[in-house]
Amino acid sequence: MANGYFPGKKAAKRSEIMTRDTRSELRDLPPLGVGGTDLVEGTDRVMQAPAAPVKVARIYLRVSTEAQDLARQEAIATSARAAGFYVAGIYREKASGARADRPELLRMIADLQPGEAVVAEKIDRISRLPLEDAEKLVASIRAKGARLAVPGIIDLGELATGAQGVARIVLESVQDMLLKLALQMAHDDYEDRRERQRQGIELAKAAGRYSGRKKDTAMHERILALRAGRKSIAETAMLAGCSQSQVKRVCAMARTETQQT
Numbered sequence: 001m002a003n004g005y006f007p008g009k010k011a012a013k014r015s016e017i018m019t020r021d022t023r024s025e026l027r028d029l030p031p032l033g034v035g036g037t038d039l040v041e042g043t044d045r046v047m048q049a050p051a052a053p054v055k056v057a058r059i060y061l062r063v064s065t066e067a068q069d070l071a072r073q074e075a076i077a078t079s080a081r082a083a084g085f086y087v088a089g090i091y092r093e094k095a096s097g098a099r100a101d102r103p104e105l106l107r108m109i110a111d112l113q114p115g116e117a118v119v120a121e122k123i124d125r126i127s128r129l130p131l132e133d134a135e136k137l138v139a140s141i142r143a144k145g146a147r148l149a150v151p152g153i154i155d156l157g158e159l160a161t162g163a164q165g166v167a168r169i170v171l172e173s174v175q176d177m178l179l180k181l182a183l184q185m186a187h188d189d190y191e192d193r194r195e196r197q198r199q200g201i202e203l204a205k206a207a208g209r210y211s212g213r214k215k216d217t218a219m220h221e222r223i224l225a226l227r228a229g230r231k232s233i234a235e236t237a238m239l240a241g242c243s244q245s246q247v248k249r250v251c252a253m254a255r256t257e258t259q260q261t
Contacts, residue, residue, distance in 0.1 A: 056116045057085035057149065058108055062093045062125045070094075073121045080119050088116065095243050097128035098190055100137060103238035114145030123150050123179075124186035134183040153182050223250045 057080045061073040070092050077087055089111060093104035105126075108118070118141055120126050126148070127134040141148065219242060226236040227247070237244045 053115075055083075055085045056088050056113070057119045058088050058112060058116055058146075059090045060093070060105065060108055060118060060120045060125060061090065062095065062097060062102070062105075062120075064096050065094065068094065073125070076119060076121055085117065085119070088113075094241055097124055097126070097186070099243045099245065100129060100133055101237070101244045103234075103241070103243075107238075109140055109144065112141065112144035112146040116144075116146045117149040118146055119149045121151070122186075123148075123153060123182045124189065126150065127183060128186050128190035129183075130187055131180065131184050134187065135180070138179065138183070148179070150182075153178060219246075220250050220254075223247050224254055227251060 059077055059080060061070050061076065063070055063073075077090055080087055089108065091104040091108040093102055095102045095104075112118070118126070127137050129137060138148065219240065222240045223236055223242070223246070226239055227233075231239065233244050233247050236247045240247070
């Protein structure tokens with residue numbers, strides 16, 4: 001009988017291709033099965049299941065004055081790890097949230113990598129700036145391919161990424177609206193606090209009980225020593241843990257005091 005695939009060749013008999021013993025051996029081989037949690041094993045292959053992407057976070061901790069303590073916010077790192085994040089860095093700062101030139105904040109933004117999350121206790125730890133400036137700050141974080149992961153702000157990023165067309169536009173718009181609202185509330189709270197403080201000072205002055213804010217002597221001495229060591233204003237602010245505007249203000253006060261003596 002001719003072979004249909006190779007004209008002129010005789011078709012091989014089944015017994016010449018596979019013996020009874022060979023068929024028996026194949027029949028006894030184990031079926032494909034799952035090995036562990038991420039391996040699929042068989043007689044001729046081992047296939048590795050794709051690993052889940054690593055979630056990376058950078059944590060920003062901030063208080064407004066030297067007298068305040070950051071310890072209360074330290075638990076954020078533990079919570080982030082419990083949520084499955086790898087913590088790439090923790091940035092601690094004692095400076096007003098109404099300032100955009102915070103050294104540790106700027107260092108964190110410079111360190112950000114695409115896909116990372118910025119974690120903070122509340123949105124007012126990130127910013128108490130006016131809305132326009134706050135949006136610029138958030139835009140600088142997003143420009144690095146990172147996102148905010150802050151309690152109290154619903155994160156629709158993953159839903160928006162998986163959506164298409166009108167649904168994606170709507171989700172992104174809602175996310176931006178919620179963020180704007182949170183940033184505006186943080187700034188309004190800051191302004192309310194300042195107004196109450198101003199009213200308190202006026203009442204204390206009227207009663208003859210106001211002596212002014214006490215000078216942070218240690219901070220002033222540190223700033224002046226760094227400037228005397230030929231450090232730039234930016235370097236001094238970073239090393240002293242204060243804003244560049246405070247460095248300028250302390251140096252100006254020192255010059256005035258020198259001229260008066």
